[in-house]
Amino acid sequence: MIHVRYSSSPSTAETATTAELREAYLIEELFVPGEVRGTYTHDERLLVGGAVPGTGQLDLPAWTEVLGVGSHLERRELGVVNVGAAGHVVVDGEKFELDHLDGLYVGRGSEVSFTGADAAFYLVSAPAHATYPTRFLGHGEVEPVALGSADAANERHLFRYVWGQEVETSVLQFGVTVIARGSVWNTFPPHLHERRTEVYCYVDLDEQDRVFHLMGRPGETRHLVVRDREAVISPPWSIHSGAGTGSYAFIWAMAGENNTYTDLSPVAVEEL
Numbered sequence: 001m002i003h004v005r006y007s008s009s010p011s012t013a014e015t016a017t018t019a020e021l022r023e024a025y026l027i028e029e030l031f032v033p034g035e036v037r038g039t040y041t042h043d044e045r046l047l048v049g050g051a052v053p054g055t056g057q058l059d060l061p062a063w064t065e066v067l068g069v070g071s072h073l074e075r076r077e078l079g080v081v082n083v084g085a086a087g088h089v090v091v092d093g094e095k096f097e098l099d100h101l102d103g104l105y106v107g108r109g110s111e112v113s114f115t116g117a118d119a120a121f122y123l124v125s126a127p128a129h130a131t132y133p134t135r136f137l138g139h140g141e142v143e144p145v146a147l148g149s150a151d152a153a154n155e156r157h158l159f160r161y162v163w164g165q166e167v168e169t170s171v172l173q174f175g176v177t178v179i180a181r182g183s184v185w186n187t188f189p190p191h192l193h194e195r196r197t198e199v200y201c202y203v204d205l206d207e208q209d210r211v212f213h214l215m216g217r218p219g220e221t222r223h224l225v226v227r228d229r230e231a232v233i234s235p236p237w238s239i240h241s242g243a244g245t246g247s248y249a250f251i252w253a254m255a256g257e258n259n260t261y262t263d264l265s266p267v268a269v270e271e272l
């Protein structure tokens with residue numbers, strides 16, 4: 001099953017009701033046992049999905065009605081992060097074992113399938129102009145960048161899996177940020193990147209916890225209340241930040257004009 005979201009202007013968000021905001025930017029029910037589900041956004045033509053194989057095997061769907069191709073990666077590259085227990089991703093016959101929060105980059109042109117009784121794979125694909133090698137990205141093998149502080153309640157570790165360095169991609173960037181125990185804030189102070197769209201997928205929240213995700217132009221922020229394994233589309237004009245009621249992590253993924261991680265504009269707290 002695939003859904004399509006169209007691009008929106010900041011003024012649409014500023015006059016939207018809570019229900020309209022959620023319909024436009026929040027992605028719910030991505031992870032359903034026995035299915036691969038996807039949402040395609042016209043913002044940078046990013047596609048995010050969830051694959052929950054259960055006892056069977058799932059193939060990455062072509063979603064021809066939306067992508068216009070016979071195979072999903074005919075014109076795209078793919079990022080995968082396992083948000084469940086250990087499972088396998090098979091790429092052109094080669095089997096990769098992914099544990100919780102391990103990642104995989106898959107280059108253009110490959111065929112992909114998923115197995116793992118308790119695995120849940122988060123997927124993000126973007127248009128690609130070239131083919132780059134598939135790479136396993138072990139969560140434990142990536143040196144994290146430490147950000148924030150306990151005093152500011154924004155201490156966190158940013159695991160950059162694919163960020164325009166080391167692993168070659170066309171436009172895709174993604175990684176995982178883990179909030180330290182006792183801290184609540186992600187991406188604060190916030191930033192914008194006019195040349196890229198980003199999608200956040202919040203994971204590892206307890207059932208009763210929520211993240212209050214901040215979005216919108218800096219002077220006109222709105223919020224979305226987000227549960228475990230839900231994703232939020234962040235268009236180029238929107239900040240993307242949040243505070244959680246308990247511990248959590250999130251997968252960030254971007255595509256756009258370039259794959260230069262540092263091409264962003266900090267937003268001062270005074271501007272909010």
Ligand SMILES: O=C(O)C(=O)C[C@H](O)C(=O)CO
Nearest residue numbers: 147156158177186187188252
């Ligand atoms: O906690 C953070 O700060 C982040 O994870 C920031 C993301 O990497 C991001 O927004 C990239 O533009």
